[in-house]
Amino acid sequence: MTATAARPTASTVASRASFGGLLHSEWTKLRSVRSTGWSLGLLALLYPSFTALLVGLTVANWDQTAASDRSLIASDPTAVILGSGFLISQPAICVLGVMVIASEYSTGMIRASLLAKPRRLSMLAAKGAVLSLVVLAVSLVAAFVSFFIGAAMLSEKVAASLGDPGALRAVVGTGLYLAMLSLFSLAIGAIVRRTAAGITSVIMFVLVLAPLVQLLPGKFGEYAHAYLPTEAGLLIGQAIQHEGDLLTPWQGFGVFGLWTAALLVLAAFLLNRRDA
Amino acid sequence: MIEAKNLTKRYGDKVAVKDLSFTVGPGKVTGFLGPNGAGKSTTMRLILGLDHPDRGTATIDGKRYRELTTPLAAVGALLEAKAVHPGRTAYNHLLCLAQSQGISKKRIYEVLDLVGLSEVAHKRAGGFSLGMGQRLGLAAALLGDPAVLVLDEPVNGLDPEGILWIRTFMRQLAAEGRTVFVSSHLMNEMAVTAEHLIIIGRGSLIADCPTQEFIEQGKKQTVLVRSPNAGELAAAITRAGGAVTRNDDNELSVEDMDATRIGEIASAGGHVLHEVVPQRGTLEEAFMALTRESVEYAGTGSTREADAPKSGGGAE
Ligand SMILES: Nc1ncnc2c1ncn2[C@@H]1O[C@H](COP(=O)(O)OP(=O)(O)OP(=O)(O)O)[C@@H](O)[C@H]1O
Ligand SMILES: [Mg+2]
Numbered sequence: 001m002t003a004t005a006a007r008p009t010a011s012t013v014a015s016r017a018s019f020g021g022l023l024h025s026e027w028t029k030l031r032s033v034r035s036t037g038w039s040l041g042l043l044a045l046l047y048p049s050f051t052a053l054l055v056g057l058t059v060a061n062w063d064q065t066a067a068s069d070r071s072l073i074a075s076d077p078t079a080v081i082l083g084s085g086f087l088i089s090q091p092a093i094c095v096l097g098v099m100v101i102a103s104e105y106s107t108g109m110i111r112a113s114l115l116a117k118p119r120r121l122s123m124l125a126a127k128g129a130v131l132s133l134v135v136l137a138v139s140l141v142a143a144f145v146s147f148f149i150g151a152a153m154l155s156e157k158v159a160a161s162l163g164d165p166g167a168l169r170a171v172v173g174t175g176l177y178l179a180m181l182s183l184f185s186l187a188i189g190a191i192v193r194r195t196a197a198g199i200t201s202v203i204m205f206v207l208v209l210a211p212l213v214q215l216l217p218g219k220f221g222e223y224a225h226a227y228l229p230t231e232a233g234l235l236i237g238q239a240i241q242h243e244g245d246l247l248t249p250w251q252g253f254g255v256f257g258l259w260t261a262a263l264l265v266l267a268a269f270l271l272n273r274r275d276a
Numbered sequence: 277m278i279e280a281k282n283l284t285k286r287y288g289d290k291v292a293v294k295d296l297s298f299t300v301g302p303g304k305v306t307g308f309l310g311p312n313g314a315g316k317s318t319t320m321r322l323i324l325g326l327d328h329p330d331r332g333t334a335t336i337d338g339k340r341y342r343e344l345t346t347p348l349a350a351v352g353a354l355l356e357a358k359a360v361h362p363g364r365t366a367y368n369h370l371l372c373l374a375q376s377q378g379i380s381k382k383r384i385y386e387v388l389d390l391v392g393l394s395e396v397a398h399k400r401a402g403g404f405s406l407g408m409g410q411r412l413g414l415a416a417a418l419l420g421d422p423a424v425l426v427l428d429e430p431v432n433g434l435d436p437e438g439i440l441w442i443r444t445f446m447r448q449l450a451a452e453g454r455t456v457f458v459s460s461h462l463m464n465e466m467a468v469t470a471e472h473l474i475i476i477g478r479g480s481l482i483a484d485c486p487t488q489e490f491i492e493q494g495k496k497q498t499v500l501v502r503s504p505n506a507g508e509l510a511a512a513i514t515r516a517g518g519a520v521t522r523n524d525d526n527e528l529s530v531e532d533m534d535a536t537r538i539g540e541i542a543s544a545g546g547h548v549l550h551e552v553v554p555q556r557g558t559l560e561e562a563f564m565a566l567t568r569e570s571v572e573y574a575g576t577g578s579t580r581e582a583d584a585p586k587s588g589g590g591a592e
Binding site: 016017018021022024025026028029032033034035103104107108109110111112113114115116117118119273275276 | 321342353358360368376
């Protein structure tokens with residue numbers, strides 16, 4: 001039985017490789033594991049409910065609220081509405097972003113993925129594109145729903161509408177922020193390659209470390225805080241630039257984008273270099 | 277055709293593969309043998325572009341794995357470690373792989389059928405047994421109907437029926453003209469499956485020959501000779517071209533000479549013979565003898581003694 005038969009010239013079943021195929025593939029991966037549904041479901045559920053809860057509390061305590069605080073709320077009701085449920089719900093996106101890549105490493109799936117897609121950077125790009133688009137879609141829905149619920153509840157004290165200057169941009173911006181956060185988490189997940197470590201570090205950074213930098217003394221603390229990725233990014237959820245904000249909403253989002261891009265570049269570099 | 281050229285791979289201080297070169301041709305099953313830790317899996321990961329060699333290159337039909345545009349259509353691979361998300365169903369696992377290069381859904385069902393997993397296609401892979409997991413890995417390898425197959429210990433976890441099935445299957449794939457490169461640490465398994473053997477130990481090439489040739493070598497007889505005049509007899513045999521090892525005062529192991537000739541020499545020299553016993557080593561023993569110097573993880577106690585060919589059991 002020596003090599004007499006001709007080797008099949010070309011496989012008969014695979015036809016083409018395209019970026020569209022990679023997107024398709026990553027979409028299948030994303031939708032076919034439970035953690036995706038959990039994370040996005042949690043976001044869609046928590047964001048509006050906590051908005052309702054916290055705006056409700058604000059309204060209930062209105063009479064005891066100091067006049068200065070009232071005028072602060074009145075100056076940017078959009079930020080109050082969008083910001084209230086937001087902090088609670090963003091960890092869901094951090095978890096999803098990290099899991100999307102780190103779980104491939106923890107399960108060994110990454111090897112099957114890389115056998116099918118040896119161009120690692122294209123794979124990472126497709127993953128990021130699918131993840132951020134899906135997160136954007138769900139976040140936009142959650143943000144609009146939250147805004148309408150919050151505005152309706154707040155209406156007896158302060159009027160807020162999408163027509164207010166910067167309001168629409170803030171609502172859409174919240175979706176953009178969460179989409180960027182998913183990419184930020186994806187990059188960390190790709191760098192760390194461990195689910196638990198990745199999730200812990202992203203959430204610790206976003207919820208604890210970054211806000212704490214504010215407490216550093218003097219101008220240094222102020223500037224350091226203003227240019228931290230998530231803290232800067234959050235500015236886009238405000239309708240107006242508040243007094244003391246060093247950056248405009250779009251500048252802030254740009255800073256967040258630059259941080260994320262830098263981390264993605266590092267993630268891509270490591271992905272290419274490291275053994276799978 | 278798979279071509280490895282001077283492949284070297286280090287993990288920290290540990291050299292897993294050392295200056296390894298070989299080619300694997302089409303139309304036959306090529307067995308990749310070596311004791312545990314010899315570097316078989318590492319070599320395969322290097323071929324598949326998963327790990328980066330420190331030196332050397334590995335190509336498939338002249339291209340590095342990363343340069344393949346539809347890799348699944350060129351190379352099918354089954355890895356040693358699991359490469360499946362346990363939360364995903366078998367079908368979805370194959371679907372996400374297929375979609376990356378335009379492989380049809382029809383083909384997914386075909387390969388599921390081929391490996392006997394049709395009934396659990398929509399079950400999560402996390403609940404699969406070792407053997408089912410192995411079959412799913414094979415399904416993924418076959419997805420693109422590739423001309424080259426790289427299989428790392430494919431019989432792992434399979435039941436006897438599964439082993440027979442995959443053995444037949446690999447030979448069939450080879451008969452169709454495909455390149456089938458399959459690793460194992462079991463000589464006997466490879467003796468019945470592979471036509472060609474590439475044997476490595478401690479990351480280096482030990483042998484690269486047709487299986488038949490290796491079997492001939494393995495069958496090389498040793499004759500055990502007991503005689504009260506062992507010393508003089510040994511000298512006589514050596515003069516006549518035999519290779520003698522003195523086991524003790526009156527026992528010799530003779531190679532390169534058959535029992536008849538030894539009898540004649542003894543008779544001619546007037547040496548008394550108590551026993552002349554031809555011994556036939558098993559293939560497994562020949563393999564162990566060959567790789568003995570390079571066994572990575574020897575068990576405690578002197579396995580070296582225990583490994584030595586002793587009594588005769590027929591080769592495969
Ligand atoms: N990712 C890794 N990191 C560190 N060392 C490794 C790694 N992969 C393999 N090694 C080491 O390289 C050597 C070769 O390992 P490899 O898995 O290639 O052997 P093998 O021939 O496949 O063995 P087995 O028959 O047990 O599967 C071993 O000493 C192993 O410990
Ligand atoms: Mg191995």
